[in-house]
Amino acid sequence: MLTVERLTRIFANRYDTVAGGVREADFALAQGQFFTLLGPSGCGKTTTLRCIAGLEKPDAGRIVLAGRPLFDGAAGLLVPVHQRGIGMVFQSYAIWPHMTVFENVAFPLRVGRRMAREEIARQVDRALATVGLGAYGPRPATRLSGGQQQRVALARAIVHEPKLLLLDEPLSNLDAALREEMRIELRRLQREIGITTVYVTHDQSEALAMSDLIAVMDRGRIVQLDAPRAIYFTPASAFVARFIGAANLLAGVAAAAVAAGTLGAVRLDGGAVIQALFPAAAPAGTRLSVAVRPESITLGTPDGTANRLDGTLADVSFLGATLRCDVAVGAEMLRVATTADVAPAPGAAVRLAFAPQAAIALRAEG
Amino acid sequence: MSLAAVNARRVLPLVTGLLLAALMLPPLAMLVHGSFAQTNAAGAVTGWTLHHFRALLTAPGVGTTLWNSLVFSAGSTVLSLAVGGLLAWLVERTNAPLRFLATLSTIISMGTPYVLHVVAWLFLLGPVGPANGLWQAAGGAGKLIEVQSMGGMILIEGFLWSPLVFLLLGATFRAANADMEEAARTSGASVPATIWRISLPLAMPAILALALFVFIRAIGAFEVPALVGIPSRIYVLTTTVFESMKTMPPDLGQASAFAVVMVAIVAVLLHFYGRLSANAEKYHSVTGKGFRPRPFDLGAWRWAAGALIVANFIIVLLLPMIALVWMALQRFPRGFSMAGLKTLTLSNFNAVIEAPNYLDLAFNSLLVAAGAASAIMALAAFAGWIAARNAPGGRVLDQLSTLSLVFPGIVLGVAVMEVYLRVPLPIYGTLWIILIAYIIRFMPFGMRYVYAGVLQLHRELEEAAAVAGAGTLTILRRIVAPLLRPAMVAGWLFIFLIANKELAIAVLLASPGAQVAAVAVFDLWVNGQGGELAAFGLLWTLLMTVVAVLFFWQSRRGGADIWGN
Ligand SMILES: Nc1ncnc2c1ncn2[C@@H]1O[C@H](COP(=O)(O)OP(=O)(O)OP(=O)(O)O)[C@@H](O)[C@H]1O
Ligand SMILES: [Mg+2]
Numbered sequence: 014m015l016t017v018e019r020l021t022r023i024f025a026n027r028y029d030t031v032a033g034g035v036r037e038a039d040f041a042l043a044q045g046q047f048f049t050l051l052g053p054s055g056c057g058k059t060t061t062l063r064c065i066a067g068l069e070k071p072d073a074g075r076i077v078l079a080g081r082p083l084f085d086g087a088a089g090l091l092v093p094v095h096q097r098g099i100g101m102v103f104q105s106y107a108i109w110p111h112m113t114v115f116e117n118v119a120f121p122l123r124v125g126r127r128m129a130r131e132e133i134a135r136q137v138d139r140a141l142a143t144v145g146l147g148a149y150g151p152r153p154a155t156r157l158s159g160g161q162q163q164r165v166a167l168a169r170a171i172v173h174e175p176k177l178l179l180l181d182e183p184l185s186n187l188d189a190a191l192r193e194e195m196r197i198e199l200r201r202l203q204r205e206i207g208i209t210t211v212y213v214t215h216d217q218s219e220a221l222a223m224s225d226l227i228a229v230m231d232r233g234r235i236v237q238l239d240a241p242r243a244i245y246f247t248p249a250s251a252f253v254a255r256f257i258g259a260a261n262l263l264a265g266v267a268a269a270a271v272a273a274g275t276l277g278a279v280r281l282d283g284g285a286v287i288q289a290l291f292p293a294a295a296p297a298g299t300r301l302s303v304a305v306r307p308e309s310i311t312l313g314t315p316d317g318t319a320n321r322l323d324g325t326l327a328d329v330s331f332l333g334a335t336l337r338c339d340v341a342v343g344a345e346m347l348r349v350a351t352t353a354d355v356a357p358a359p360g361a362a363v364r365l366a367f368a369p370q371a372a373i374a375l376r377a378e379g
Numbered sequence: 380m381s382l383a384a385v386n387a388r389r390v391l392p393l394v395t396g397l398l399l400a401a402l403m404l405p406p407l408a409m410l411v412h413g414s415f416a417q418t419n420a421a422g423a424v425t426g427w428t429l430h431h432f433r434a435l436l437t438a439p440g441v442g443t444t445l446w447n448s449l450v451f452s453a454g455s456t457v458l459s460l461a462v463g464g465l466l467a468w469l470v471e472r473t474n475a476p477l478r479f480l481a482t483l484s485t486i487i488s489m490g491t492p493y494v495l496h497v498v499a500w501l502f503l504l505g506p507v508g509p510a511n512g513l514w515q516a517a518g519g520a521g522k523l524i525e526v527q528s529m530g531g532m533i534l535i536e537g538f539l540w541s542p543l544v545f546l547l548l549g550a551t552f553r554a555a556n557a558d559m560e561e562a563a564r565t566s567g568a569s570v571p572a573t574i575w576r577i578s579l580p581l582a583m584p585a586i587l588a589l590a591l592f593v594f595i596r597a598i599g600a601f602e603v604p605a606l607v608g609i610p611s612r613i614y615v616l617t618t619t620v621f622e623s624m625k626t627m628p629p630d631l632g633q634a635s636a637f638a639v640v641m642v643a644i645v646a647v648l649l650h651f652y653g654r655l656s657a658n659a660e661k662y663h664s665v666t667g668k669g670f671r672p673r674p675f676d677l678g679a680w681r682w683a684a685g686a687l688i689v690a691n692f693i694i695v696l697l698l699p700m701i702a703l704v705w706m707a708l709q710r711f712p713r714g715f716s717m718a719g720l721k722t723l724t725l726s727n728f729n730a731v732i733e734a735p736n737y738l739d740l741a742f743n744s745l746l747v748a749a750g751a752a753s754a755i756m757a758l759a760a761f762a763g764w765i766a767a768r769n770a771p772g773g774r775v776l777d778q779l780s781t782l783s784l785v786f787p788g789i790v791l792g793v794a795v796m797e798v799y800l801r802v803p804l805p806i807y808g809t810l811w812i813i814l815i816a817y818i819i820r821f822m823p824f825g826m827r828y829v830y831a832g833v834l835q836l837h838r839e840l841e842e843a844a845a846v847a848g849a850g851t852l853t854i855l856r857r858i859v860a861p862l863l864r865p866a867m868v869a870g871w872l873f874i875f876l877i878a879n880k881e882l883a884i885a886v887l888l889a890s891p892g893a894q895v896a897a898v899a900v901f902d903l904w905v906n907g908q909g910g911e912l913a914a915f916g917l918l919w920t921l922l923m924t925v926v927a928v929l930f931f932w933q934s935r936r937g938g939a940d941i942w943g944n
Pocket of ligand 1: 054055059061
């Protein structure tokens, strides 16, 4: 449906040496997929989105939407933004304050091909009903709450039945409760209309909950392109593991050469040796970061095959369903999530155990 | 999609740029050309020469003129900053009573032609005026004040500019971040210590930038040097240019040479002004819109501050207005006196209302000012939008449209005259030439209004329209224009007001058949018709004050800061 090949847009920077933008982004989306660009602030998500929309002119690459090339650097082809037939929701919503809700939503129909008044009214009403704002048409656009503005922006983006919907952090201006609600609502809507969607966010839980496919970006590059589960359980790099959140990262080196997809020994910087899963081959001595999720670690229940680490319990916090324990192991602090209703008091010596498959050995970051 | 819309992004800057270049570049070129040209008796160019500059260097009194200009500008800058700055601070940042009086004086002085103010002051401080009259009545010998002096010029000019300083510094103080002051207070600083160590240093870049700005405007000031300086033979650069244009035949070469010198001075000062005000931006701690920082509590000093505000109101507004009313009601000029009450007459007002030429005059002025304001805002709408959006050509458009800031009014008058004496268009001696000069002169202001207005529009509002399928022209028409309207209206009114206020720009270009109000007031004064002058001036001020009120109301609404003049 949407194919993006080697998309590059680099911002030359006069002030420092850090050049922002996006480099060689590659991905292809199937009809109806919900695709998320995920990454920290400044990694190039918005730039990628704006290149697809046509608001930014890429330096190189190719963008094809439903068989129609929108941009082709090699062929010198660039379809201007207003001829791309795309729907977009902006981070600020960009609701035009001098128009009513109805006029805002009708705008894409009025500036496009000629359309009869009744037909416009019918389509606008349908779009407003879809987002749950059926009765709001005559209201001035300035008299709306944040959530309502967001819905108007969405109605405006889908009213002309575009092939592609672009969303730039549409939930980031909402409060936590509303964000949760809109997340579900948005996904339901997207499924209902069946529109292919590119979604930008820096919130990993949002990305994991909503997406069919996630691209994690770092400093302008896509560093992992995968389904949410794969991103969560088998991060491709220490950066992804850390960004997706909560994982403990233990520094160490490969004790011997290891083949891709097999278990191998890692000598941690603290001296202990553990077994871990290597997604990629690594020669002996490779600097590694071993990612271990807090919920994969158990406290003080030794098991024959498990990796073991001894440490001191530094802090315990009660989170309701789980207990969060911070355990000092040598110089490192590990987070452990346990359901145990009794935990030792801080200061106690504890033993941590986790399965080798739950420890992912990733090449350490440069 | 039509081809026109596709190319709009390229064609628009080009067309706007060509129009601006055609307006802005010829006067500068002609000025430089004129200052080097050797002409014969018929005015035809016969060769190139440095003669005008050499003559300028060796002319007797040229050093004095330059020195006078500097003293006059520096003195009036200091005075207007002290008065306007103190007032702005009291009004914006303290709980002093009667603060509205300061705003009221400012609004009305926006609508009063400068030359009228000067005339009122000349009367008040003059030989028969109440200042010297009271002094003599109190047994003083001679005159208390010799108004026809450098001191008098500085005094009048300083009070003329203090409302502007009040306006601009008011905006700075309003935007100040009260948190920083309160942080100092909670760290244990007293009110004076807070003002001295926090408020003042924070406002200093803005104050310095404004000082330079006022200094530049004072270098180009014409009204006070002409009305106060010329009779007492105290010449500054502007009046020297004016005099050399008034000789028969006009000495274009010498005027151009002087003008080039002034333009060079102003250009250098403007460069530093740009750096200073960029610096001021950095200190500008931006806060939310419509937010008024918590005022200082002056305690018992409140009433002293109130007295200052009242005193300023009396000096800047009340006294000049009373003087004008008095002048308008007397058939022959005379000082305030009991005896004078018996000779009060409405004959001057009758003369103004009945004489057809005053009506024509008023109509002309309104027409030219409205025409200039409309043309400027139309052109600036495109140029300002392109520049504010960093579109290709934006920088060039910005520079072109603000180029005329280097011209003092009188200099622009000379330059425009030279241009349109030469081009084969029959506009010399008509209102058209004044219109063109106004457009050139006030274009930078229109540009600033649009530019600031566009910056306040979130870029995504336009991008959303583009994504929805709208081409450039549609976006301009359906999104940008409606949202920009408050800023455009405020800009229009502002230009309309200052075009009617300034004398210097039109004084050389007006002719008997093509007059505007400020020039007419000047001529009446030169001809000694003080009564009619005052009557006409008051009626005119009344009209302009209505516009000024509209302007203030619109600026508050549009949130645009009042800028310049
Ligand atoms: N117009 C521009 N000129 C120069 N640099 C830019 C421009 N736009 C973006 N950049 C730089 O490109 C990089 C990527 O910007 P982008 O807006 O795509 O980030 P983002 O991933 O959307 O971040 P955020 O989550 O903060 O919105 C940033 O480092 C930014 O500084
Ligand atoms: Mg972004």
